[in-house]
Amino acid sequence: MSTKLYVGNLSFDTTEMDLQDHFAQAGSVTEAALMQDKFTGKSRGFAFVTMSSAExxxxxxxxxxxxxxxxxxxxxxxxxxxxxxxxGGGGPRKSFGGGGGGGGERGGYQKRY
Incomplete structure (x- = not known):
């Protein structure tokens, strides 16, 4: 059974290939997944490396x-x-403001003077 490892404090220049080559010294690497920021695509400084066995x-x-x-x-x-x-978010929703007051005449009673 394969075992996934957390690898932290990586250089931002590290590639998945660097990780595979390095961890291959300990055994067979099934996968090396470098975590990246979803907006910038830059490394987040950690990865997950899956080894083929627990040993x-x-x-x-x-x-x-x-x-x-x-x-x-x-x-x-x-x-x-x-x-x-x-x-995400959490907490109660706060409502600001309310319905605005009507302006001008809205019909109905009219001034007769």
Missing amino acids: EAQKAISMFHGQNFQNRALTVNEARPREDRPG
């Missing part, structure tokens, strides 16, 4: 956690499942 994942953690990679000390640990997060 290889543990080997990668012991080999690379705290080690220097591209002048940065890596954080490598087993990825945790994403927790359910509440939807």
